Amino acid sequence: MILRTLVFLLVLAGSVTTAQEAARAxxxxxxxxxxxxxxxxxxVGSLVRLATDATGTGARTFRVAGIYEPTPDPARLGxxxxxxxxxxxxxxxxxxxxxxxxxxxxxxxxxxALADPADATAFARDVNARMPGVIARPSSEAAGSAGxxxxxxxxxxxxxxxxxxxxxxxxxxxxxxLVDERRETVGILRLIGLPARRVLVQVLIEGVIVASAGAAxxxxxxxxxxxxxxAFFQWRYDTALVFVRITRDVALTxxxxxxxxxxxxxxxASWALLRRSGLRLARR
Amino acid sequence: MNAVGFAxxxxxxxxxxxxxxxxxxxxxxxxLLDMLLLSQGLIVSMRDLLDRSGWDIRVSVREIPGRGGxxxxxxxxxxxxxxxxxxxxxxxxxxxxxxxxxxxxxxxxATFEGVSGRSNRGAPITAPWTVLRGRDARGADEVVIDExxxxxxxLDVGGTxxxxxxxxxxxxxxxxxxxxxxxxxxxxxxxxxxxGIGGSLDALEAACGGNVGDEADLLLVTSTGESRxxxxxxxxxVPGLFAxxxxxxxGRLQQTGFxxxxxxxxxxxxxxxxxxxxxxxxxxxxxxxxxxxxxxxLRALGFSRSxxxxxxxxxxxxxxxxxxxxxxxxxxxxASGLDRILKGMxxxxxxxxxxxxxxxxxxxxxGLLAATAIIAALYPMRIVSSLPIAATLRDEVxx
Numbered sequence: 105m106i107l108r109t110l111v112f113l114l115v116l117a118g119s120v121t122t123a124q125e126a127a128r129a130x131x132x133x134x135x136x137x138x139x140x141x142x143x144x145x146x147x148v149g150s151l152v153r154l155a156t157d158a159t160g161t162g163a164r165t166f167r168v169a170g171i172y173e174p175t176p177d178p179a180r181l182g183x184x185x186x187x188x189x190x191x192x193x194x195x196x197x198x199x200x201x202x203x204x205x206x207x208x209x210x211x212x213x214x215x216x217a218l219a220d221p222a223d224a225t226a227f228a229r230d231v232n233a234r235m236p237g238v239i240a241r242p243s244s245e246a247a248g249s250a251g252x253x254x255x256x257x258x259x260x261x262x263x264x265x266x267x268x269x270x271x272x273x274x275x276x277x278x279x280x281x282l283v284d285e286r287r288e289t290v291g292i293l294r295l296i297g298l299p300a301r302r303v304l305v306q307v308l309i310e311g312v313i314v315a316s317a318g319a320a321x322x323x324x325x326x327x328x329x330x331x332x333x334x335a336f337f338q339w340r341y342d343t344a345l346v347f348v349r350i351t352r353d354v355a356l357t358x359x360x361x362x363x364x365x366x367x368x369x370x371x372x373a374s375w376a377l378l379r380r381s382g383l384r385l386a387r388r
Numbered sequence: 389m390n391a392v393g394f395a396x397x398x399x400x401x402x403x404x405x406x407x408x409x410x411x412x413x414x415x416x417x418x419x420l421l422d423m424l425l426l427s428q429g430l431i432v433s434m435r436d437l438l439d440r441s442g443w444d445i446r447v448s449v450r451e452i453p454g455r456g457g458x459x460x461x462x463x464x465x466x467x468x469x470x471x472x473x474x475x476x477x478x479x480x481x482x483x484x485x486x487x488x489x490x491x492x493x494x495x496x497x498a499t500f501e502g503v504s505g506r507s508n509r510g511a512p513i514t515a516p517w518t519v520l521r522g523r524d525a526r527g528a529d530e531v532v533i534d535e536x537x538x539x540x541x542x543l544d545v546g547g548t549x550x551x552x553x554x555x556x557x558x559x560x561x562x563x564x565x566x567x568x569x570x571x572x573x574x575x576x577x578x579x580x581x582x583x584g585i586g587g588s589l590d591a592l593e594a595a596c597g598g599n600v601g602d603e604a605d606l607l608l609v610t611s612t613g614e615s616r617x618x619x620x621x622x623x624x625x626v627p628g629l630f631a632x633x634x635x636x637x638x639g640r641l642q643q644t645g646f647x648x649x650x651x652x653x654x655x656x657x658x659x660x661x662x663x664x665x666x667x668x669x670x671x672x673x674x675x676x677x678x679x680x681x682x683x684x685x686l687r688a689l690g691f692s693r694s695x696x697x698x699x700x701x702x703x704x705x706x707x708x709x710x711x712x713x714x715x716x717x718x719x720x721x722x723a724s725g726l727d728r729i730l731k732g733m734x735x736x737x738x739x740x741x742x743x744x745x746x747x748x749x750x751x752x753x754x755g756l757l758a759a760t761a762i763i764a765a766l767y768p769m770r771i772v773s774s775l776p777i778a779a780t781l782r783d784e785v786x787x
Contacts, residue, residue, distance in 0.1 A: 158628050159628070252733055252734065254732075255729065255730060255732045255733045258729045258732070259726060259729050259730055262725065262726055262729055263419070263656065263726075266415060266418065266419050266722060267419065267663075269415050270412055270415035270416045270419065270663070271663075273408050273411045273412040273415055274408070274409075274412040274667040274671070276408050277405050277408035277409050277412060277671055278667075278670060278671065278674065280404055280405050280408065281405055281671070281674045281675060281678065282674065284678070285674075285678060333655075337651065340651065341647070
């Protein structure tokens, strides 16, 4: 049975009715959101009266059959989801304007589960061709490129790029200083016969090891902070929305950026040093 | 030579590392500035947008105007509100979807705002749009359109627009209405990529084939001065409706819609400042460690302990100060790019900005960078202040 979500005005006056009243008119079942249940002190088995306006015109009694956790929605972050889910015929009965005939209502969306999800595009094309006035889209496209998720993703990516740029600049400054500190050692290595290329390889290997260790430390820190950040924001907004998730792809991308960047910074900083002669480097 | 001059020479002596340090601070500072602008940007921008409209109370069936539901018996409700002694003017706003017909092209989907005002004591009635060219629409056959429609439909002041509006349901099949364009206007509350048409309620009724009904999406009210008291009086006069002042609307949005950006701004500000402190501290520490011999020699020459500490602090202040200066234009540039990204969010008015420059944000930015310069210099200052002169010089000679 298709369920439809609608935020209703709960007519709480006489919301919990007597057992006799319930026996007279068996109430249909609804589900209510956890937040609404907590706020109004409702539990499974409670009877509630629902109407579409604050005066309670045409209110009908329903039985709370269950309490559910609403699907997290970043666009509604900060608002308490006071939601009721009911069977579609009940919803139409409650919302039908006076004088409107049953069966003349229209619905906003129909969700279709295909036997083979890979057929979504072809199926949508067929529906659009055969049913003018109806727009069918695969779920992946329905979200739209301008959806809040996509926009936030682009925003976070931009912030990440700026952070990487800042980190790279600092990293270069640090490696220049560290390489400069080892000028004499490099000079001696050159004087005992090691070619610049050999020293550069050594510096590169060192850079890779240090960058790998740094990336691993960063990942461990991210994994440790992941649950802390999620716990804080889930508590703050009373939502099940996951704010931070360190996926395999995220870990790989971070490593793929951090390690080459660290190694490249080390080599770049060493390059200017290695172009000087061994004698000049070793001179005090 | 004073401490700042001395620190400047130390930096100039090693230009590459000094430049990289300054650039690093500039990038971090730019991000920090942006996060500070973001923390209050939406609120400031929304308040400005509401205040600019000229109406100080919004009456609707929902707590936040524009989130579904219409005010029934709009004319009677507006008349009851207008009768209140503290009300100067009321405006009924009815919004409908419209399709603008085009010769040889697909229709343009637009939002038609129909308004009807009532003024007490000659108070001016301001439409919820700003006329850029031409004049405002007056009669039942006149409208103003936005620049985007004018460009796409090749229309201008004096032209005629052919449209079909749906005031009740999108499935209505209505005859087209022909309305004269009297002006090109800007709709501040139109969301990005939303095309706007404005006119009188009579014009909207004509476009909807007379099927408009006595309902309003929103009632705008101007009070004689005490908006909070007037909103309370409206709530008492028309129970069941929400009457909110601009401050209350902003406050409500602050509690709900905008919290995510404030939280992320707070988190990123903390991370950015910590990052800056850590990196500048490491830079200064390494730099000081490389110059321990020099510092010991200066101490041996007569430089006091406080003087070498001041040198390190000045060096930190110069790196952070120069980086901070560069971070201002860089941050504003970055803010405009980030603002463009975030304005892609659905349902955001085109005139609303996420990043708004404010004096308090700048002051906080300066304060945080100053604190960064001091905290980052603490450890290296401790190194130079506790440096054993003779032992360090001996190590330098025999090392």
